[in-house]
Amino acid sequence: MIKAQEIKKSFFVSIWFMFLTFPIMVIRVNPIEKLIEWRWKNLALIGIGSFLLSFVWRYLLKQKEAGRKKAEACGVDNISLGRKLIEDSGFYIPALIAAAVFALVFPFIFSLYQINIMVTALMYVVLGLGLNIVVGLAGLLDLGYVAFYAVGAYSYALLNYHFGLGFWTVLPIGAVAGFIFGIILGFPVLRLRGDYLAIVTLGFGEIIRLVLENWNEFSFGPSGIANISRPGFFGIQFSLQGAIIYLYFLMIAFTLFTIFIVNRLQNSRIGRAWIALREDEIACQAMGIDKTKTKLTAFALGATWAGMIGVIFAAKTTFVNPASFTFMESAMILSIVVLGGMGSIIGVIIGAFALILTPEYLRAFSDYRMLIFGAIMVIMMVFRPQGIITNARRTYKFHGRIS
Amino acid sequence: MRAGLINFMAGFLKNMISVLEVKNLTMNFGGLCAIDSLDLDVAQGEIVTLIGPNGAGKTTFFNCITGIYNPARGDIFVSSPWNKDKIKKQERINGLKPNHITEKGLARTFQNIRLFSNMTVLENVMIGRHCRTSSGIAGAVFRNRSTVKEEKEVVEYSYNILEKIGLSSFVNEFAKNLPYGAQRRLEIARAMATEPFLLLLDEPAAGMNLQETRELAELIMRIRDREHISILLIEHDMKFVMSISDRIFVMDYGRKIAQGTPAEIRKNPVVIKAYLGDEISA
Ligand SMILES: Nc1ncnc2c1ncn2[C@@H]1O[C@H](COP(=O)(O)OP(=O)(O)OP(=O)(O)O)[C@@H](O)[C@H]1O
Numbered sequence: 001m002i003k004a005q006e007i008k009k010s011f012f013v014s015i016w017f018m019f020l021t022f023p024i025m026v027i028r029v030n031p032i033e034k035l036i037e038w039r040w041k042n043l044a045l046i047g048i049g050s051f052l053l054s055f056v057w058r059y060l061l062k063q064k065e066a067g068r069k070k071a072e073a074c075g076v077d078n079i080s081l082g083r084k085l086i087e088d089s090g091f092y093i094p095a096l097i098a099a100a101v102f103a104l105v106f107p108f109i110f111s112l113y114q115i116n117i118m119v120t121a122l123m124y125v126v127l128g129l130g131l132n133i134v135v136g137l138a139g140l141l142d143l144g145y146v147a148f149y150a151v152g153a154y155s156y157a158l159l160n161y162h163f164g165l166g167f168w169t170v171l172p173i174g175a176v177a178g179f180i181f182g183i184i185l186g187f188p189v190l191r192l193r194g195d196y197l198a199i200v201t202l203g204f205g206e207i208i209r210l211v212l213e214n215w216n217e218f219s220f221g222p223s224g225i226a227n228i229s230r231p232g233f234f235g236i237q238f239s240l241q242g243a244i245i246y247l248y249f250l251m252i253a254f255t256l257f258t259i260f261i262v263n264r265l266q267n268s269r270i271g272r273a274w275i276a277l278r279e280d281e282i283a284c285q286a287m288g289i290d291k292t293k294t295k296l297t298a299f300a301l302g303a304t305w306a307g308m309i310g311v312i313f314a315a316k317t318t319f320v321n322p323a324s325f326t327f328m329e330s331a332m333i334l335s336i337v338v339l340g341g342m343g344s345i346i347g348v349i350i351g352a353f354a355l356i357l358t359p360e361y362l363r364a365f366s367d368y369r370m371l372i373f374g375a376i377m378v379i380m381m382v383f384r385p386q387g388i389i390t391n392a393r394r395t396y397k398f399h400g401r402i403s
Numbered sequence: 404m405r406a407g408l409i410n411f412m413a414g415f416l417k418n419m420i421s422v423l424e425v426k427n428l429t430m431n432f433g434g435l436c437a438i439d440s441l442d443l444d445v446a447q448g449e450i451v452t453l454i455g456p457n458g459a460g461k462t463t464f465f466n467c468i469t470g471i472y473n474p475a476r477g478d479i480f481v482s483s484p485w486n487k488d489k490i491k492k493q494e495r496i497n498g499l500k501p502n503h504i505t506e507k508g509l510a511r512t513f514q515n516i517r518l519f520s521n522m523t524v525l526e527n528v529m530i531g532r533h534c535r536t537s538s539g540i541a542g543a544v545f546r547n548r549s550t551v552k553e554e555k556e557v558v559e560y561s562y563n564i565l566e567k568i569g570l571s572s573f574v575n576e577f578a579k580n581l582p583y584g585a586q587r588r589l590e591i592a593r594a595m596a597t598e599p600f601l602l603l604l605d606e607p608a609a610g611m612n613l614q615e616t617r618e619l620a621e622l623i624m625r626i627r628d629r630e631h632i633s634i635l636l637i638e639h640d641m642k643f644v645m646s647i648s649d650r651i652f653v654m655d656y657g658r659k660i661a662q663g664t665p666a667e668i669r670k671n672p673v674v675i676k677a678y679l680g681d682e683i684s685a
């Protein structure tokens with residue numbers, strides 16, 4: 001009987017948990033009165049709690065398993081949400097219009113606080129799309145993406161501080177700086193595969209941050225650089241509110257620009273080569289694709305986008321310091337790509353909104369916010385490892401002969 | 404016009420020049436000598452087969468020629484039969500990267516199928532066109548006229564190949580959803596998209612049934628006769644090998660133990676002892 005077996009397994013899990021947490025949850029030593037307090041009630045609570053959790057967990061996994069078996073047995077290709085979004089025009093055109101209208105009126109109906117969050121979310125959308133080129137399309141696990149973000153941000157901060165250069169001048173400079181750093185860092189590491197690449201890029205990310213933190217003469221160390229100018233608009237000075245709304249529309253435009261470029265890249269000779277490289281490196285080379293060059297292109301293009309967003313980040317916060325560029329940031333962007341669905345543009349967009357907005361709107365739960373957030377992510381990855389939107393690449397469709 | 408010329412040239416050059424000439428090739432894995440001073444050549448328009456027991460070093464030999472491994476000693480020369488300036492000097496390709504060797508005109512398939520499984524059949528073949536096209540990032544972003552034209556040509560060329568190989572009905576299917584035999588043929592199609600003059604097939608008939616094997620033999624003959632692509636293949640299916648090959652090379656423990664026409668190989672006592680044994684006498 002499956003049920004009995006399940007109960008038995010959950011029972012052992014709960015015993016195991018009680019055993020593990022026994023020293024911290026049950027025994028309390030009171031050094032002043034030299035007393036040992038035995039809190040047996042806690043033990044019972046943990047036992048019951050872990051038993052229930054484990055049971056529910058197993059039940060859900062079973063359900064998922066059964067669901068998949070059924071789908072396989074029926075042999076129907078259940079059309080994924082992603083495919084529907086892309087291919088069913090009756091579905092996506094109204095959705096697009098709704099999104100556009102919402103984006104336009106958003107800054108005028110919501111508070112400054114909300115707009116700020118939205119700008120941040122949009123920045124992560126672009127970062128996610130940039131990293132998506134590297135991880136999702138070319139299949140290179142890059143854990144140091146934030147390094148290029150930092151390069152862009154510091155380009156603007158330093159050029160603005162020393163030479164008073166404006167946002168629009170530095171934006172392309174940030175892009176070029178990101179690109180160059182991408183090439184410089186990419187060249188030695190792209191020979192490595194999978195996990196090795198991940199570790200080395202992680203190292204590079206940390207090196208850049210540590211340099212910024214310790215090279216005081218260059219980057220002003222941990223105290224960072226303040227009073228960076230906000231983006232200008234033909235010399236008009238905005239109020240704070242105006243500046244934020246301006247930044248919002250700028251980000252909307254930039255996001256659309258990114259989507260456009262990434263979409264075009266993805267459906268091109270280069271994009272195909274990236275995907276092929278992700279699928280099978282050896283076959284790819286045997287088909288005449290220069291592995292190093294193709295990887296380097298993906299890596300440097302991803303870095304370019306990070307560089308540009310770095311500039312925008314510096315302009316938005318008007319302050320940069322190394323604390324903004326920790327590994328957490330890279331992990332966040334990577335989570336966006338993985339959670340959204342690797343290689344899918346819509347997936348990454350949804351992933352970014354989900355990951356950036358959820359913690360904000362979970363503030364009501366105060367202390368439990370990050371706990372809930374973490375739990376949601378774990379559950380997502382267990383039950384939908386392919387990400388929110390799966391398999392949503394637009395493949396090349398051939399319709400009859402071309403004359 | 405061009406096709407006519409190539410036809411004529413190919414007919415003229417058939418069996419006259421060797422497209423591949425391997426001399427004294429040696430490859431070691433640590434202490435194991437996987438290939439031991441091997442000589443082999445393929446003439447234009449030939450179908451040459453490499454046979455040998457499991458672990459003889461056949462796949463390793465392919466990997467050396469296609470640049471996946473760098474051989475310890477020896478020379479690999481290729482010469483393209485449709486070079487404009489008549490019979491150009493042979494080129495040594497040792498140590499070149501796999502993609503450069505493919506650009507030179509060698510293309511291969513793999514013993515354990517290595518398709519791009521999450522790409523469609525058409526896209527798989529389009530990847531083969533990569534080394535014959537040139538549009539870059541700027542072209543991808545701006546989609547200028549030459550890029551659009553190139554892309555269209557790639558699609559057309561790829562579809563043509565699929566028709567020739569008999570896979571056009573699967574064109575928009577994901578490669579992973581294809582039946583096994585079709586996957587093997589798709590590997591051939593993908594290799595042909597690189598415009599090779601020599602096709603290296605690693606056990607193309609493995610796992611195919613009788614009917615599929617027969618069709619494959621016809622297909623390979625057709626590729627040789629119509630496309631004038633020379634063929635070097637590895638195969639275990641003796642009936643297939645004997646029916647299709649012009650010449651056969653036999654390997655055992657990294658060494659060449661015999662070479663000759665199918666009739667000669669069939670009678671060669673060394674081969675019978677080392678490999679064919681009861682299969683032939685039966
Ligand atoms: N990368 C490698 N590292 C070490 N040894 C290898 C490697 N590749 C192959 N070998 C060894 O080299 C020998 C030849 O292997 P190879 O794959 O070339 O045989 P094969 O003739 O293709 O056999 P089969 O008919 O089974 O495909 C084997 O002993 C194999 O174990």
Ligand SMILES: [Mg+2]
Nearest residue numbers: 461462463514
């Ligand atoms: Mg083999």
